[in-house]
Amino acid sequence: GNSVTQMEGPVTLSEEAFLTINCTYTATGYPSLFWYVQYPGEGLQLLLKATKADDKGSNKGFEATYRKETTSFHLEKGSVQVSDSAVYFCARRPQGGSEKLVFGKGTKLTVNP
Amino acid sequence: GAGVSQTPSNKVTEKGKYVELRCDPISGHTALYWYRQSLGQGPEFLIYFQGTGAADDSGLPNDRFFAVRPEGSVSTLKIQRTERGDSAVYLCASSLTMNTEAFFGQGTRLTVV
Numbered sequence: 001g002n003s004v005t006q007m008e009g010p011v012t013l014s015e016e017a018f019l020t021i022n023c024t025y026t027a028t029g030y031p032s033l034f035w036y037v038q039y040p041g042e043g044l045q046l047l048l049k050a051t052k053a054d055d056k057g058s059n060k061g062f063e064a065t066y067r068k069e070t071t072s073f074h075l076e077k078g079s080v081q082v083s084d085s086a087v088y089f090c091a092r093r094p095q096g097g098s099e100k101l102v103f104g105k106g107t108k109l110t111v112n113p
Numbered sequence: 114g115a116g117v118s119q120t121p122s123n124k125v126t127e128k129g130k131y132v133e134l135r136c137d138p139i140s141g142h143t144a145l146y147w148y149r150q151s152l153g154q155g156p157e158f159l160i161y162f163q164g165t166g167a168a169d170d171s172g173l174p175n176d177r178f179f180a181v182r183p184e185g186s187v188s189t190l191k192i193q194r195t196e197r198g199d200s201a202v203y204l205c206a207s208s209l210t211m212n213t214e215a216f217f218g219q220g221t222r223l224t225v226v
Contacts, residue, residue, distance in 0.1 A: 004155075036217075043117070044156070044204065044217040089155050099144065099211055100169060103155030 006104035023090035031092040033073040117218035138207030148204040
């Protein structure tokens with residue numbers, strides 16, 4: 001079926017550590033891929049996106065590359081900060097037609113000083 | 114307002130009662146989405162409006178759930194004969210048009226006791 005699988009949390013890192021949150025998807029065709037972030041007490045916000053194979057989305061030091069061959073869209077950041085503590089959701093939207101997003105379960109990240 | 118506004122922020126209701134959840138999208142946004150997020154899960158799509166019409170209601174779990182957007186702006190999600198399993202955070206999002214970034218509200222936390 002069409003789904004999104006992301007690594008289970010929680011993830012706890014020290015400040016300036018390297019972050020990877022894995023995300024893989026199943027879908028037909030070429031879906032658009034997204035990472036959303038939910039900071040404590042706030043609504044979901046779009047962090048970055050990629051709409052075709054080999055595209056790299058980036059924002060706020062975070063990056064993710066659309067890998068068609070491995071059906072993956074892993075989120076990375078070279079040096080995390082305490083302010084990056086949040087829940088991160090990987091999501092996909094089918095190619096053409098449907099507007100609905102399919103989300104992963106979310107990964108809670110805590111960054112300690 | 115500047116963002117998507119959802120009211121109430123919290124709702125506690127008794128099993129079997131009827132509830133209405135309101136969403137005020139960003140002014141001028143033609144697309145509006147409802148999602149449901151259960152504890153420990155990612156948001157799940159319920160329904161999508163383009164203007165006044167429901168373009169995709171495939172995510173509504175059963176006929177107790179209904180949503181309207183009569184003037185193409187504010188939307189109301191209606192749940193009849195609520196059940197304890199309906200307890201979740203109900204999220205609303207809007208976007209300028211199809212295939213553009215969706216902005217999420219902070220959600221309504223519904224608790225059915």
